[in-house]
Structure formats: structure tokens, C-alpha cells
Amino acid sequence: MTRSREPPYRAWLEVDLGALSRNARRVAEHVAPARFVPMVKADAYGLGAIEVARVLDRLEPYALGVATPPEGAELRRGGIERRIVVFAPSAAAEISQLLEARLECAALSLASLAKLEAGARAGCTRMAVHLEVDTGMGRAGLPVADAGAWSPEVASILSRGGASLASVFTHFHSAGTDPAATRLQLARLRRAASTLEEAGVxxxxxxxANSDAVMADPQYHLGLVRPGIYLYGGRRGTGAGGALADPESVARVRARVLEVRDLAPGSTVSYGATYTTGDVERLATLGIGYADGLPWRLSNRGQALIHGVRVPIRGGVCMDVTSVDVSGVSGVEAADVATLLGRDGREEVALADFAETAGTIEYEVLTAIGRRLPRHYVGGPADAADGSR
Incomplete structure (x- = not known):
């Protein structure tokens, strides 16, 4: 990373828009002729929804996926005109926001479908809805075993004119780990769709298909796919026979060295004195902590990269700072840049490895990156533009 391109922050999240675009294009080409619906919920997995959506929009996806009406409304305010689908349950009070922002919405029950249809009809418009079928996730959706009973009801509600059916979908619960269960869920979805069609819908x-299913088997692609974590550099090595290449790294967490100090043997480090130096050790204090999204569980376990060299975290991760041992790295000084997540030279702290060391999942790592860290965009049309949110 060239010093002239480093932003003037104590710590920041660097987002490679070029890598994001290439990951998304790889998915689009892999699943064709199916269309793709990139998921940009949770502020695009913490990377900045508007900036990410603008990049993905250039690839002409079928739609963009969010979880809540406010997320969709934010994209509209950011100038996104493409179809936006809200996939999480929406309360009746949010229907006006759905209509105002021209959002499509998932219907997860007969009651929610009826509310969406009635709200749209009352607003003298028509809303595109996406009907969820519960094939085994167990958290929401029309139960597949009762398709014969609810299919005529769906047809009746749609006939009232306030809603049109845009798609029928389900959520795979174990696409990356249990092929037999995933095939069963797919068969259940197809049966539910056939029952709906028999009812005149x-x-x-x-x-x-989520990211795991996109990589696992083309039979799961159907008409649309909903990639998420793959776009942002996660779920490496889970593809089937290399059919879809591992994603490029998109997110990099950087922090500056605030201070370098030599500690005598027997010195303790950080709260709780959980680390004691065994010899003279040189420690660098980094301007990042758990308030920025660096997991406390990386205390005495995690690593950083400084000058392209791996260095261990010593002591507990604090709210605002973290100490690393740079005894084996020459020339470290204040204002140098450490990489907590991502690549520096030939070394990389990969997202999957970071998550495993922290005892969590890739999704949580990205979405937990604090808003205190400015988003710094590189590698695309927004190159060197800093997010101030």
C-alpha cells in the first residue's frame, strides 16, 4: 500500500470496489442465464450500501436485496433506480414506506400478503411481492406441507388487484455443508410452485441460492440467485471442483501505529495483565480496538501485518487501542500502517482465517466493523473517495 494513498485516519476500512465488481461479474457469468440479486443488506455487509450498490448496479442485476424498508429507502435517496426487494418481514406500519420508496417486498405468510395487497390497493397502486415458502429453515414462510391449503388463498388475495407475484423463493439452511438436505429443500420448493400453478397462480x-448454493451446484441456480458473502470476499474454497473461483478480498482493516515502546522482561500488557513479556520486547500500540469492530476474542490470539510481516497481538484488545509485538520487525515507528484484515505485501490475514481465530463467522466480522472507522474506497470509480458515515 503506497504511503501517498493512505487516508489521514488513525484506523479505517478500505473497500476494494474493483475486487467487488470482479466478484459480482464472476457470479453473473457463472449462473447465466439465471439472473442475480446481490444482497446489500446491513449496509452492504458493513462496507457501505450506497457505494457498493452503485458498483453492482452497473452490472445490471435483476434487483438489489435488502432486509428492511429503511435500507431500501436509503438506496433510493442515493440514486439507485433498479428494483429493490425487501426480504425480511415488514410491519404493517412500514407499508407506506415501501410504497413511497417503490420497493418490492417478501410476503412470509397469508396475513402479510393480505396486508401488502390491501396497503397497495389503498394507495391506488400495485406492489410486486415475493412469496416465501418454508422448506426447512423454520423461521418464516408459508409451510410447504400445507401448500394445497394456502395456494388457493394466495390466488384469491392476488385477484384483488393490489399485488402481483414477482417470484416464489425459499432459504437453504445448509447449502455449504449438507447436499442431501439442500436437494430436498429444492424439491419441496418445486412442489410448492407446482401447487400454486395448479391453483391458477x-x-x-x-x-x-445463496453464495454457498451458487458455488455448490448449478441445479440450485433456478431463475434467480441471491449472492451475499461471496461478493464481499467470503466463503473461499467451498466451490465444487473449482467451478467458481475463490472470491477476491474486498475488505481491509488498517490502523496506524500510535506509539512504539520497549518493555523489560516481566512487564505486563493491557487490562487484566493477561500477557507478560519473557524478554525485552518491542510493542506497537495500534489505534484500533473493539469499539471499531476488532473482536475482543482476538486478545493474545490474533495477528496483524506490519511492513508485510505477521506480528502477534499481545494482551487484551482494548476499546480504542491494541498492542502487537514488533520485536522482529525493523524500523517500525509511529504513523506506520498495520493491517488487521486483508493483504500487506505477500502476506494476508484472510477473512475466513480472521473469523476462525475470533471464533465467529465471516458475516459477523464484516457487519461488526464499527461506524467509527471511515470507509475508504479504492480500485473503482470511487477510488480514493472517503466515506464519512
Missing amino acids: EVPFLHA
């Missing part, structure tokens, strides 16, 4: 699209 036209089903434009079926979809179920």
Missing part, C-alpha cells in the same frame, strides 16, 4: 421466477 403464475410463478415468474423461483429462487433459493
